[in-house]
Amino acid sequence: xxxxxxxxxxxxxxxxxxxxxxxxxxxxxxxxxxxxxxxxxxxxxxxxxxxxxxxxxxxxxxxxxxxxxxxxxxxxxxxxxxxxxxxxxxxxxxxxxxxxxxxxxxxxxxxxxxxxxxxxxxxxxxxxxxxxxxxxxxxxxxxxxxxxxxxxxxxxxxxxxxxxxxxxxxxxxxxxxxxxxxxxxxxxxxxxxxxxxxxxxxxxxxxxxxxxxxxxxxxxxxxxxxxxxxxxxxxxxxxxxxxxxxxxxxxxxxxxxxxxxxxx
Amino acid sequence: xxxxxxxxxxxxxxxxxxxxxxxxxxxxxxxxxxxxxxxxxxxxxxxxxxxxxxxxxxxxxxxxxxxxxxxxxxxxxxxxxxxxxxxxxxxxxxxxxxxxxxxxxxxxxxxxxxxxxxxxxxxxxxxxxxxxxxxxxxxxxxxxxxxxxxxxxxxxxxxxxxxxxxxxxxxxxxxxxxxxxxxxxxxxxxxxxxxxxxxxxxxxxxxxxxxxxxxxxxxxxxxxxxxxxxxxxxxxxxxxxxxxxxxxxxxxxxxxxxxxxxxxxxxxxxxxxxxxxxxxxxxxxxxxxxxxxxxxxxxxxxxxxxxxxxxxxxxxxxxxxxxxxxxxxxxxxxxxxxxx
Numbered sequence: 001x002x003x004x005x006x007x008x009x010x011x012x013x014x015x016x017x018x019x020x021x022x023x024x025x026x027x028x029x030x031x032x033x034x035x036x037x038x039x040x041x042x043x044x045x046x047x048x049x050x051x052x053x054x055x056x057x058x059x060x061x062x063x064x065x066x067x068x069x070x071x072x073x074x075x076x077x078x079x080x081x082x083x084x085x086x087x088x089x090x091x092x093x094x095x096x097x098x099x100x101x102x103x104x105x106x107x108x109x110x111x112x113x114x115x116x117x118x119x120x121x122x123x124x125x126x127x128x129x130x131x132x133x134x135x136x137x138x139x140x141x142x143x144x145x146x147x148x149x150x151x152x153x154x155x156x157x158x159x160x161x162x163x164x165x166x167x168x169x170x171x172x173x174x175x176x177x178x179x180x181x182x183x184x185x186x187x188x189x190x191x192x193x194x195x196x197x198x199x200x201x202x203x204x205x206x207x208x209x210x211x212x213x214x215x216x217x218x219x220x221x222x223x224x225x226x227x228x229x230x231x232x233x234x235x236x237x238x239x240x241x242x243x244x245x246x247x248x249x250x251x252x253x254x255x256x257x258x259x260x261x262x263x264x
Numbered sequence: 265x266x267x268x269x270x271x272x273x274x275x276x277x278x279x280x281x282x283x284x285x286x287x288x289x290x291x292x293x294x295x296x297x298x299x300x301x302x303x304x305x306x307x308x309x310x311x312x313x314x315x316x317x318x319x320x321x322x323x324x325x326x327x328x329x330x331x332x333x334x335x336x337x338x339x340x341x342x343x344x345x346x347x348x349x350x351x352x353x354x355x356x357x358x359x360x361x362x363x364x365x366x367x368x369x370x371x372x373x374x375x376x377x378x379x380x381x382x383x384x385x386x387x388x389x390x391x392x393x394x395x396x397x398x399x400x401x402x403x404x405x406x407x408x409x410x411x412x413x414x415x416x417x418x419x420x421x422x423x424x425x426x427x428x429x430x431x432x433x434x435x436x437x438x439x440x441x442x443x444x445x446x447x448x449x450x451x452x453x454x455x456x457x458x459x460x461x462x463x464x465x466x467x468x469x470x471x472x473x474x475x476x477x478x479x480x481x482x483x484x485x486x487x488x489x490x491x492x493x494x495x496x497x498x499x500x501x502x503x504x505x506x507x508x509x510x511x512x513x514x515x516x517x518x519x520x521x522x523x524x525x526x527x528x529x530x531x532x533x534x535x536x537x538x539x540x541x542x543x544x545x546x547x548x549x550x551x552x553x554x555x556x557x558x559x560x561x562x563x564x565x566x567x568x569x570x571x572x573x574x575x576x577x578x579x580x581x582x583x584x585x586x587x588x589x590x591x592x593x594x595x596x597x598x599x600x601x602x603x604x
Binding site for chain 1: 354480482483486487488489490491493494496497498499500501539543544545546
């Protein structure tokens, strides 16, 4: 995260199709460092397609550029240091201990055969602290609950210390305490000058913690603005087909899906 | 304050543990090699020493040195490739034979027998085996394609194995003479007996590049622990990892099968026994598995020479006899976990 690094992740006409099915219609959007951007929308809206396209993990039309430099033109290792990505349902194939697993986030920073540097160790320890997983750092990951494992995998993505962090449903498996804790962590990481993009479903947390919301529906970005402007009752009724309770508590927005509307 | 310090010390200890394990296995390999040079076998049973000073140099360089070297090289190849394949397929049941490289090589060698070329030149047989393993790899590549996912590769490997086995049976069926059929069968059992330094010279140029390709995939194997998308996001393209491991395995295992026939299960058992001792790290498993495979194969070959008088047991028979029940044990143990 050096000071002279460019500051925007720009998607131009980025679209995704699986065969003849269009998952994401061409999107043009510019995301800026310091923002915590939420991707919201009903299931199948194209959120995961968009975040994977931004991560360069999905064949797509259009271009994604990090302040002018197309991601395709970067060496894989350079791109890996620039963009950290946490998939929606990450796999965990070998029961390593937690610290080793989080340390895999340092792979793009290490030369072939090199031992972990002090920086690597510091980043791993920092990531464990950020996700409150230090307590089971030496435990095997197959002895963790699914919520604990989800935090460890988030720690793995944080350990890259990339200026762009893309996370797909990072709090879906977490208890309320850790949902708040992870949202605060993501907010703080963005506050330190990173661009954080998160697919989220809890609209109250989106409204409280995120600085910008992209609302997707039917494979298109239908709104892109500050949370309080995007997440109004009309938009939620139209795109989520729920009648929400929208209010405030202690001056903070509170959005509860309350009643299903009849199917379209 | 002390807890994090202890914690990172623990992590470093595990990494050091992998090195300590490698050193211990290397020492064992040296001891096994020494024993393998000293212990021999005649039709009357095991012999010790070199059969007199005038015979010593001949026995050593013509008989026992090639046998010992091949045991270490073939065992190491099978252990290394087994560990790499298990990492690639993220499945502890993977084995070099899985790719079809072994059975392809076996069929190539059988063809040489079938056409009676084995007698023409002692190197024809290995050459046929190498060609067979390369054809099997090419078929795998053609079936699974450049973008082939891991499941497709496993299924393609099974199909190639079955086809190579069928062709081998066909060759046996039409064997020109009972003697040729017997020769084919015996060769397929896998053995280190009666090999020369020429066999070492033939296998090594295939094995060394194979090892290097597999080792180049080490970081990619670690990244694959987190799945293909995450591995790609870490800058370690799963496709590149895949072809490094598969290409390297085909070369190295093709070279191994060429000179010893099919020696099964070493590549399955060794990585499995060592995985827990290296903290489940796929890359840290590679070197210990190479050394462990070398030790296991050398020891098995020594054990064969210590058997009571009678026809010599084939190495491939011994490893299959011990390996197959181990494989079953792994499947039975893996089943409840797979169900959850």
